[in-house]
Amino acid sequence: MADKKVGQVVHYYDKLGVAVISLTDGSLAVGDMIKISCGDEEFTQTVESMQVEHKEVKSAAKGDEFGLKVDQPVKNKAVVYKE
Secondary structure, eight states: OOOEEEEEEEEEETTTTEEEEEEOSSEEETTOEEEEEETTEEEEEEOOOEEETTEEESEEETTOEEEEEOSSOOOTTOEEEEO
């Protein structure tokens, strides 16, 4: 199955290792596997926790923005795919 683009990184807090992701298509939930890609750099990880306005949530849908702890530094406008 091909990866499906679901959103992009709109901000990255380097001291926290947290990316703010805006979902432009589809949805994401805790436990989903995602790929974050920016140019030649990409990595995959499992969504372990999500926060909206500093509150833990289990899922997010199209149009939502949420914070996600990421395994590696990311750049603004990096594309997020659901695997």
